Amino acid sequence: MAIPFEVPAKYAVDVVSGALVRSGALLKDSSSGQIVAHLQETGLGQRLISSAVNSPFSPTYALAAPSSLAANAQLVQLKGMMESLQMFQFANLAATVAGIGVSAIGFVMMNKKINGLQSQMTEFENRVEAWFRELQERDLRAHYSRLHGLYHEADQSHSMSNPVTEFLRIAHELAKESAFFRGEVAFLIHNDIFDIELFKVLIRSYTLCDAGRIECLLFAGELLAAHKVSKDVASQYNTLFDSLSPIKLAHKSPSLLENKEIPLDHLLRQELVGIHELVDYVRDIQDAAISKPYLIKTLIDREIDGYEYIQAITSEKERPLLLVEAG
Amino acid sequence: MFWKKKIKDKLVSTERAELPTIDTGIFRLSCAGIDLRRAVLDWRDKHTENVELHLTREFKTLCSTLDEVIEKMTYRELFFQNSFGKERLEPILKEWVEREATSIMDSARKDLSAVLVHNLEYCEHGAALKHKEDNEHYADAAFAAAATGAGLAAIPAATVFSVASAGGIAGIFGITVISWPVVAIGTAVAGVLLMLGVHKATNVKPRALSRYRKAVHKTIEVQVLGSDGDNESLRQRLQSYISNTANMLVTEIDNGHTF
Numbered sequence: 381m382a383i384p385f386e387v388p389a390k391y392a393v394d395v396v397s398g399a400l401v402r403s404g405a406l407l408k409d410s411s412s413g414q415i416v417a418h419l420q421e422t423g424l425g426q427r428l429i430s431s432a433v434n435s436p437f438s439p440t441y442a443l444a445a446p447s448s449l450a451a452n453a454q455l456v457q458l459k460g461m462m463e464s465l466q467m468f469q470f471a472n473l474a475a476t477v478a479g480i481g482v483s484a485i486g487f488v489m490m491n492k493k494i495n496g497l498q499s500q501m502t503e504f505e506n507r508v509e510a511w512f513r514e515l516q517e518r519d520l521r522a523h524y525s526r527l528h529g530l531y532h533e534a535d536q537s538h539s540m541s542n543p544v545t546e547f548l549r550i551a552h553e554l555a556k557e558s559a560f561f562r563g564e565v566a567f568l569i570h571n572d573i574f575d576i577e578l579f580k581v582l583i584r585s586y587t588l589c590d591a592g593r594i595e596c597l598l599f600a601g602e603l604l605a606a607h608k609v610s611k612d613v614a615s616q617y618n619t620l621f622d623s624l625s626p627i628k629l630a631h632k633s634p635s636l637l638e639n640k641e642i643p644l645d646h647l648l649r650q651e652l653v654g655i656h657e658l659v660d661y662v663r664d665i666q667d668a669a670i671s672k673p674y675l676i677k678t679l680i681d682r683e684i685d686g687y688e689y690i691q692a693i694t695s696e697k698e699r700p701l702l703l704v705e706a707g
Numbered sequence: 708m709f710w711k712k713k714i715k716d717k718l719v720s721t722e723r724a725e726l727p728t729i730d731t732g733i734f735r736l737s738c739a740g741i742d743l744r745r746a747v748l749d750w751r752d753k754h755t756e757n758v759e760l761h762l763t764r765e766f767k768t769l770c771s772t773l774d775e776v777i778e779k780m781t782y783r784e785l786f787f788q789n790s791f792g793k794e795r796l797e798p799i800l801k802e803w804v805e806r807e808a809t810s811i812m813d814s815a816r817k818d819l820s821a822v823l824v825h826n827l828e829y830c831e832h833g834a835a836l837k838h839k840e841d842n843e844h845y846a847d848a849a850f851a852a853a854a855t856g857a858g859l860a861a862i863p864a865a866t867v868f869s870v871a872s873a874g875g876i877a878g879i880f881g882i883t884v885i886s887w888p889v890v891a892i893g894t895a896v897a898g899v900l901l902m903l904g905v906h907k908a909t910n911v912k913p914r915a916l917s918r919y920r921k922a923v924h925k926t927i928e929v930q931v932l933g934s935d936g937d938n939e940s941l942r943q944r945l946q947s948y949i950s951n952t953a954n955m956l957v958t959e960i961d962n963g964h965t966f
Contacts, residue, residue, distance in 0.1 A: 401742075618961070625755055627755050645760065648759070648760070652756065666745075670741050
């Protein structure tokens with residue numbers, strides 16, 4: 381059946397006028413609060429942002445930069461869509477694997493991102509030597525290798541005669557990896573020293589596992605399970621990240637703990653700049669995670685095939701962002 | 708793909724299955740609570756940060772004010788530091804704590820009211836339009852939050868009072884900031900020096916004052932900004948109050964609490 385995708389332009393005027401508001405990855409009627417549509421990134425949107433952005437945590441900067449980027453008509457189109465839907469800052473999510481709507485990143489791209497994350501981890505080795513000792517470096521490498529393997533297998537599953545069982549198995553394995561990274565994120569949050577760069581890598585690894593789990597379940601046609609998992613993921617994110625407080629994190633930053641010569645309040649203010657950006661990003665992840673079950677519920681209500689849906693968004697060539705009308 | 712038929716079959720079974728009601732945890736509230744939830748967390752973050760930055764900034768002013776008073780201490784007052792602290796410094800400290808805590812909590816209260824009023828207006832519109840699914844829970848959350856928030860009206864007075872009466876501020880000068888022997892020795896030396904010459908003796912008092920000043924700063928810093936586990940500082944107390952309020956609101960939002 382045809383998937384009821386809509387183009388952002390349909391809603392842009394109402395968003396600008398305030399008749400519609402964005403809440404997480406949902407567009408809602410501002411007077412009634414009723415969900416009108418679900419935002420959904422596409423494979424094209426993912427590729428555009430990934431190619432434009434050096435730092436995965438500052439895509440909005442990259443999108444805002446005029447220069448050579450303006451030459452890319454599709455990127456300009458994406459920027460226009462983001463602006464018209466007042467989701468410029470929210471676009472940060474598209475650059476990572478948290479995803480706007482269901483992740484349209486694809487298993488091959490997920491594997492590339494794992495490579496990047498793993499190499500970043502190695503760079504931290506010297507800076508957080510003590511932390512790495514506790515974590516047991518070898519164990520961490522094993523987890524990244526396992527993720528590599530799982531995403532390879534997921535990609536290869538498409539060519540199987542009956543990939544459903546395989547997708548379910550991979551979703552199950554990704555759940556275990558997600559639990560591992562959740563534990564590491566929790567450890568870092570409660571540790572006496574908070575390394576912001578390390579946290580970014582861990583949180584992206586963690587959300588990568590969850591995005592993959594949900595994608596596998598959708599591919600397998602297990603929409604009810606995908607719905608349940610997305611709800612649980614949202615709850616876990618809230619439990620873990622609600623306690624993140626910029627001022628507490630700033631107090632635990634290594635530069636603050638090491639530097640005793642510069643006045644504390646000066647250092648605090650310096651640290652808070654980067655930490656605000658991080659906490660905003662984490663809150664966006666939480667909002668996106670809370671929005672996701674509503675999108676999947678819409679897919680179920682509208683009897684949309686999970687496989688077809690993922691195929692449609694990943695193979696989209698013209699529009700970086702789509703919307704799914706609420707049922 | 709040729710295996711898609713099987714997936715279709717699975718979807719057929721999905722259609723027959725009853726979709727579980729979204730009724731636990733964060734989903735009891737419906738999607739409408741997303742904004743309110745984030746607004747409350749943002750409010751908490753902004754104001755716990757403000758507590759720290761505000762107190763740290765104003766602490767310098769407090770120290771300057773106390774220094775001016777300490778600077779005018781007489782020899783007699785140096786001997787009777789305890790009563791000097793209670794009579795001269797403690798009123799300044801109390802007044803400062805009351806003023807700054809009130810200012811901080813007033814700002815937090817106003818901001819929280821704005822968040823809640825905004826959401827209440829939102830759900831009133833919604834109620835008028837009878838969009839049941841999204842707005843009843845939303846209204847519950849906002850009213851729940853507002854009802855909890857009503858207690859915030861009493862924050863400044865209650866907080867200040869509890870800080871002042873917790874033994875923290877009032878008790879600061881109950882201890883001898885500079886121990887007697889040290890002062891006694893210093894004074895004995897001063898007496899000798901007086902015999903030797905007034906010029907040298909005058910250096911003793913500044914040193915004693917300096918020691919006293921440092922001790923006062925250190926003691927007050929612990930009481931105002933400290934993070935010692937044993938005694939909660941003013942900063943920790945105000946931050947806890949804000950965090951606890953936010954946690955309570957978020958819990959109510961997540962549970963779709965109704966009154």
